[in-house]
Amino acid sequence: MRPSTLIDMAAARRVRLPRGLAESEALQVEPDARGWFRFQRHYDAARVVVDSEAAMRRIVREAAEDDAAEGSVRLELQVDPTSYAVFVGGITPALEIVLDEARSAETATGVSIGIIVAASRTRSPFDARALARLAAQHAGVVVGFGLSNDERRGDTAEFGPAFRIAREAGLASVPHGGELLGPSHVRDVVESLHPDRLGHGVRAAEDPRLLESIVERGIALEICPASNAALGVLETASDVPLRRLLSAGATVALGADDPLLFGSRLLDQYETAREIGLDDAELAHLAASSIRASRAPEGEKRGMLRQVETWLASEPVEGAGGS
Known part of the structure; x- marks a missing residue:
């Protein structure tokens, strides 16, 4: 959701927002129970204004418009x-x-869009099964099934049956794991939910054998530098171990996670990668990896990959940080 949209919707509903949201400040918390609580409180405060079909449609439409304006070609x-x-x-x-x-x-925008249905760790695994069945009924436009919310909640293995329903319908398995919790949790998610992509997974860099296993299984990692820094997983976004992951052969797709709360969209994540020292070829590799890891139709992927190749072959724009 755009910050301006949140403020507009809240005003129309006479909803009082937490100060940070009301002033569009990027969230910065520590990775403890109180820190996560603050993040969740902000998230819930933003979500409470989405109380109608019109509000839902506005958010989807504006998300596509903002991605198009930023140069993105695929939105999931x-x-x-x-x-x-x-x-x-x-x-x-x-x-x-x-x-x-x-x-x-x-x-309207030309941005290719896929939808992922996600269950919450804070709800029953039986609720997750109901959502998986719903997602399966709409396989096609729905491209994946996820598991979100606080990694410390729920028993990961108990969500396995829901993911099995989704996989049997041809949906990608895209659970969150490995941001707040470390390698042992990543291993649990990998073994129990068999992900095609792992939301975050950045903590896998702490265990070379685990990372090797992830590479061998072809699991893509959705790395979100701004989120990692905002939640205190890393001191700064530039501390994300991108080079370690890429050197190990991991498929990495950069993501913005929650732009509204973290004040940082997808393009900012690529700028962080540039600050770390990745050159044009490495940035193009990241973009291509994210396209390949997406569930866009194969014909669309080929066209998207050609755009990346064209960008890499083009002359640097004056004033840009080309290499």
């Missing part, structure tokens, strides 16, 4: 329909609203 949005079901008559219409607006926004 994650949604938990449970959060909005009470306002629109259930989880099925909630998801169908998102899917319908995604198709419309894709046509």
Whole structure:
């Protein structure tokens, strides 16, 4: 959600936002229970204004517009329909609203869009199964099934049946893991949920044998530098171990996680990679890896990859940080 949209929606509903959200300040917390609580409080405060079909559609449309403006060619949005079901008559219409607006926004902006249905660790694994079945019924526009929220909540293995339902429908397995918790948690997620992509997974860099296993399995890592720094996993975004991951052969896709809360969109993550010292060829490799790890149709992927090749072959723009 755009900060301006949040402020606009909150004003219309006479909802009082936490000071940081009201002033569009980037969140900065420590990785302890109180720190996560503050992050979740801000997240919930933002979500409470999304209380209608019109609000849901506005967020999907603006997300596509903002990605198009930034130069992105593929957007995979994650949604938990449970959060909005009470306002629109259930989880099925909630998801169908998102899917319908995604198709419309894709046509309007030219950004390829896929939707990921995500369950929450704070809810029952049985709820996750219901969401997995719903996602399976819409396989195609729905491209994946995820598991989000506080990594320290719930028993990972108990969500295995939900992910099995999703995989059997051809959906990508894209759970979160390995940001707040370390390598042992990453190993648990890998063994229990069999991810195609791992949301975050940055802590895998702390265990060479685990990282080697992830590379061998072909699991892509969705690395979100701004999130890592904001939640205190790393001191700064530039401390993300990108070179270590890439040197090990990991498939890395940069992500912005929650731009509203962290004040940092996708382009900022690429700028962080540039600050770390990655050159044009390495940035192009990251972009190509994210395209290959996406669930975009193969024909679209080929066109996207050609755009990356064209960028790499082009003359540096005057004043840009080319190498």
